[in-house]
Amino acid sequence: MNQAQGAIDTARAAGADRFAAAEYTAATDALKRSEEAAATGDYRQALSHAIDSRERAQNAAKMAVDGRADARGHAERAIAEVATLLSRAQAQLKAAENTHLSPKILREPRATVIAAEKRLQEARAALKSEDYPNVTHALNGAAGELQASLTMIDAALSPRPVPRKR
Numbered sequence: 357m358n359q360a361q362g363a364i365d366t367a368r369a370a371g372a373d374r375f376a377a378a379e380y381t382a383a384t385d386a387l388k389r390s391e392e393a394a395a396t397g398d399y400r401q402a403l404s405h406a407i408d409s410r411e412r413a414q415n416a417a418k419m420a421v422d423g424r425a426d427a428r429g430h431a432e433r434a435i436a437e438v439a440t441l442l443s444r445a446q447a448q449l450k451a452a453e454n455t456h457l458s459p460k461i462l463r464e465p466r467a468t469v470i471a472a473e474k475r476l477q478e479a480r481a482a483l484k485s486e487d488y489p490n491v492t493h494a495l496n497g498a499a500g501e502l503q504a505s506l507t508m509i510d511a512a513l514s515p516r517p518v519p520r521k522r
Contacts, residue, residue, distance in 0.1 A: 357387065357390055357391065357394070357402070357406045357409075359406070359410050360383070360386070360387050360390065360406045360407075360409035360410040360413065361387060363383070363409070363410045363413035363414050363417070364380075364383050364384060364387060364409065364413040366413070366414075366417050367380055367383065367413040367414070367416040367417040367420060368380070370416075370417040370420040370421055370424075371420040371421075371423070371424050372413070372416035372417055372419065372420035374420070374423075375419065375420040375422075375423030375424050375427065376415075376416040376417075376419035376420045376423055379412055379415055379416035379419055380412075380413070380416040380420075382412045382416075383409050383410075383412035383413035383416055384409070386405050386406075386408040386409035386412055387405070387406065387409040389401075389405040390402045390403075390404075390405035390406040390408075390409060393405055424486075424488075427488035427489075428483075428486070428488060430488070430492070431479075431482075431483050431488045431491035431492065432483065434479070434491060434492060434495050434499075435476065435479050435480060435483060435491065435495065437499055438472065438475070438476055438479070438495050438498045438499050438502065439476060441472075441498075441499055441502040441503060441506070442469065442472050442473065442476060442502060444502075444506060445465065445468070445469050445472070445502050445505050445506055445509070446469060448506060448509045448510070448513070449462065449465055449466060449469055449509060451513065452465075452509050452512060452513055455513065457512055457513070461512050462509070462512070464505070464508065465505035465506075465508050465509050468501050468502060468504070468505040469502070469505065471498075471501075472498050472501065472502050475494050475495055475498050476494075476495070476498070478490075478494040479491045479494040479495045482494055
């Protein structure tokens, strides 16, 4: 039972309670069953449950390492995508301002860029604290909104065809 408890502690330290919750819960449940069996004097069953708990905890620790790496990778890719779009939007917004377009036309794209900057900052803070679900939450929809702003700015910058006189 001590080995099982040690494996559970290691799994928790690896983040199994967040990234491999089902396997981690199964390990803790098996340890509880082991303790209950030992309390009733069924030492064979207690040993069986303890071994099961240890194996599940070790598996949960491995799954947690993989899950954490996968979640971090997804979060970093989402941040990179939004950062790239934000950079493009800022550059196009600046170019649009230099062409002296009406501020009214650029109001919505500018607001989107400002909001995306804030959301990107929140996502980076969440990434730093390894809160990967909040990275996704902070950036939810930001890429699409920035893409729409880029389209809007492109439309404002593109030359309009001059109607021909007949």
